[in-house]
Amino acid sequence: MKVPKRQQAVNNVRPTIRDVARAAGVSTATVSNVLRGTRFVGPARQKKVRDAIELLGYNPNWLAAGLRARRSGVIGLVVPDITISFFSGILSRIEELAAGSNYQIILADAQEKPERERERVRALLRRQPDGLILVPCSDYSAALQDIRQHKVPAVLVDRGGEVSGFDSIDVNNFDATREGAGHLLRLGHRQILAVATNPALRNIAQRIAGFKAALKAGRGRGQIINCSDPVEARQKVLRVLRERDRPTAIFAFTEQMALGSLRAIWESGIEFPGGISLIAFDDCEWMTALRPFVSTLRQPTNAIAEKAWLTLLKRLQGNQRIRSRQQLECTLMIRESTTRPGRVASQLAESAARRQTADPSG
Numbered sequence: 001m002k003v004p005k006r007q008q009a010v011n012n013v014r015p016t017i018r019d020v021a022r023a024a025g026v027s028t029a030t031v032s033n034v035l036r037g038t039r040f041v042g043p044a045r046q047k048k049v050r051d052a053i054e055l056l057g058y059n060p061n062w063l064a065a066g067l068r069a070r071r072s073g074v075i076g077l078v079v080p081d082i083t084i085s086f087f088s089g090i091l092s093r094i095e096e097l098a099a100g101s102n103y104q105i106i107l108a109d110a111q112e113k114p115e116r117e118r119e120r121v122r123a124l125l126r127r128q129p130d131g132l133i134l135v136p137c138s139d140y141s142a143a144l145q146d147i148r149q150h151k152v153p154a155v156l157v158d159r160g161g162e163v164s165g166f167d168s169i170d171v172n173n174f175d176a177t178r179e180g181a182g183h184l185l186r187l188g189h190r191q192i193l194a195v196a197t198n199p200a201l202r203n204i205a206q207r208i209a210g211f212k213a214a215l216k217a218g219r220g221r222g223q224i225i226n227c228s229d230p231v232e233a234r235q236k237v238l239r240v241l242r243e244r245d246r247p248t249a250i251f252a253f254t255e256q257m258a259l260g261s262l263r264a265i266w267e268s269g270i271e272f273p274g275g276i277s278l279i280a281f282d283d284c285e286w287m288t289a290l291r292p293f294v295s296t297l298r299q300p301t302n303a304i305a306e307k308a309w310l311t312l313l314k315r316l317q318g319n320q321r322i323r324s325r326q327q328l329e330c331t332l333m334i335r336e337s338t339t340r341p342g343r344v345a346s347q348l349a350e351s352a353a354r355r356q357t358a359d360p361s362g
Contacts, residue, residue: 035101
């Protein structure tokens, strides 16, 4: 449809959704789906509807529609830390999906603090949101109790799905980590250091289990250290790398642990990747910004966000009657940071020992 300059409705009569449907040659349900983003509409039909809206100057009254439906038009999105690429990627995709619909996204950043998470969730609940998409700080977050009491539809992402009773989306952490460790073992690494965060989180516990399963199957040896942030990871990894019997590969279980591990590698003076290999869980843009590019387990961030959004919409429309738990697969991205262990291991160990003598504080 060729769209002329926006026209005023005859006699200043406000155009209705029926007028838009008639002008676009579609049903009123199709117009509603385009406006609300509740169901998929093909690009050609979407263009016809949007052209008709522009032509007629149609402006839907979302406030009145919300009052009739007893809905606020608000969906809350709560993440543990907006600075983490995985969480910010989910937010970005959900914002894209919400654009053009009558839903407004309100973001809350818990900063990995359970007490802040509960306070922010309670603040959202006072806004009477239609639904929530939540990446909880823990599997047994106290904020989930508040959501249950308010009977607000919610979808959990990454954490809490197995134990909460809410709809949830996560990834197959066990298989992904087993595949990543298996890649290192196939290269010939037999002593691998795993750098993890809180093992009380089920997704981290599953990654640890997958790592151990791969070592058992591949007859490898492994050491696991738990760190709270990149600073602690750098300190602990550096100490391990300065040992004579050091690992030849590192598996970082999160983006933050990868950052700490990389800093430790650079400080150790060990050739990278010739003397030490690194693979990380989560695939971030910075991991291909400097050489060597980092091998990773890529989580399907866009697919996770899309499934969370559609699952919540189904729940809001009454089309989701039983609890849904969807688990997606990760993709192994083999890059330059993982290579076969070289013959220089003993020389590197001696170099690391000399550095430790020069700087025993670490």
